[in-house]
Amino acid sequence: xxxxxxxxxxxxxxxxxxxxxxxxxxxxxxxxxxxxxxxxxxxxxxxxxxxxxxxxxxxxxxxxxxxxxxxxxxxxxxxxxxxxxx
Amino acid sequence: xxxxxxxxxxxxxxxxxxxxxxxxxxxxxxxxxxxxxxxxxxxxxxxxxxxxxxxxxxxxxxxxxxxxxxxxxxxxxxxxxxxxxxxxxxxxxxxxxxxxxxxxxxxxxxxxxxxxxxxxxxxxxxxxxxxxxxxxxxxxxxxxxxxxxxxxxxxxxxxxxxxxxxxxxxxxxxxxxxxxxxxxxxxxxxxxxxxxxxxxxxxxxxxxxxxxxxxxxxxxxxxxxx
Numbered sequence: 001x002x003x004x005x006x007x008x009x010x011x012x013x014x015x016x017x018x019x020x021x022x023x024x025x026x027x028x029x030x031x032x033x034x035x036x037x038x039x040x041x042x043x044x045x046x047x048x049x050x051x052x053x054x055x056x057x058x059x060x061x062x063x064x065x066x067x068x069x070x071x072x073x074x075x076x077x078x079x080x081x082x083x084x085x086x
Numbered sequence: 087x088x089x090x091x092x093x094x095x096x097x098x099x100x101x102x103x104x105x106x107x108x109x110x111x112x113x114x115x116x117x118x119x120x121x122x123x124x125x126x127x128x129x130x131x132x133x134x135x136x137x138x139x140x141x142x143x144x145x146x147x148x149x150x151x152x153x154x155x156x157x158x159x160x161x162x163x164x165x166x167x168x169x170x171x172x173x174x175x176x177x178x179x180x181x182x183x184x185x186x187x188x189x190x191x192x193x194x195x196x197x198x199x200x201x202x203x204x205x206x207x208x209x210x211x212x213x214x215x216x217x218x219x220x221x222x223x224x225x226x227x228x229x230x231x232x233x234x235x236x237x238x239x240x241x242x243x244x245x246x247x248x249x250x251x252x253x254x255x256x257x258x259x260x261x262x263x264x265x266x267x268x269x270x271x272x273x274x275x276x277x278x279x280x281x282x283x284x285x286x287x288x289x290x291x292x293x294x295x296x297x298x299x300x301x302x303x304x305x306x307x308x309x310x311x312x
Contacts, residue, residue, distance in 0.1 A: 073124075
C-alpha cells in the first residue's frame with residue numbers, strides 16, 4: 001500500500017502553500033508532486049502562485065508612512081538625542 | 087523524465103548575513119545619534135509597523151501613537167539591546183508589547199488565535215463537478231502558467247493597484263501575514279511569534295491571501311491579453 005494519498009485538482013489548489021512551506025507529510029508531498037508531474041493546469045497554477053510570491057516585494061515599495069508621523073518621529077529622535085547623557 | 091525544476095519547496099527567507107551586517111552598521115550609527123540612520127530604519131519598517139499596530143487598536147490615530155511610542159522605547163532602550171535577536175525582531179517585539187498594552191487599555195479583546203473558514207481558493211465553477219464520470223474535480227478551464235507574462239507587466243503600477251485592492255479586501259491579519267512573509271521576507275517562525283499563530287494557522291492565512299492575490303493577477307492578465 002503506497003498509494004494512499006491522491007489529490008484531485010480542486011483539492012490540490014488548497015494545499016499549494018502547505019507544499020511550498022514544507023507542511024505536507026511525506027506521502028502527501030509525493031502525491032502532490034506526482035499529480036503536478038502529469039497535470040499541466042496544476043503545474044500552471046503552481047507556477048502562478050510562485051510568481052505571486054516573487055512579485056509581492058514590489059507591492060511594498062509604495063507603502064509609505066503618513067508624512068506627519070514621519071516628521072513627528074524625527075522630532076522625537078532629536079529630542080531623545082538632545083536629552084540623553086553623553 | 088519530467089523536469090523537477092518547477093517542483094520543490096521554496097527556500098525560507100531568513101535575514102541574510104548581509105542584512106545582519108547591514109543592521110549592525112545601522113545600529114552603531116543609531117547609537118552614535120545619527121539621524122539619517124534613524125530615518126532609514128523608520129522608512130524600512132514604519133509602514134509595516136503601522137499595519138501591525140492597526141491589528142490591535144481601533145483607530146488609525148491610535149495606531150500611529152503606538153508606532154510613536156514604540157520608537158521612543160526603542161531609542162531609550164537602545165543601550166540595553168544585546169543583539170541576541172535581530173534588530174528587526176527586537177523592534178517588532180517592542181511594538182507588539184506596546185500595541186497589546188494599548189488594546190488592553192482600550193478594553194479591546196483581540197481574538198488573535200482564531201482562524202475562520204473561508205471560501206475555496208479557486209471558484210468551484212473552474213472544475214468539473216464531483217459527479218463527472220471521468221474528470222471529477224479536475225480543471226474544466228485552462229490555467230496559463232504565465233511564462234509569456236513578463237515580470238514588468240506583473241508588477242507594473244496598474245497591476246500593483248489591483249493587487250493592493252485584493253489585499254485590502256482581505257481581513258487585516260490575513261493581509262498582514264502575506265505582507266510580512268512574501269513582501270517583507272520574514273520567516274514563518276518570525277510571523278508566528280509576532281502574531282501568536284500556530285504554524286498551521288499561519289499557513290492557512292498565507293494561503294488565503296496568496297490565493298486572492300493570484301486570482302486578482304489572473305483576472306488582470308486575462309483582461310489585458312490579446
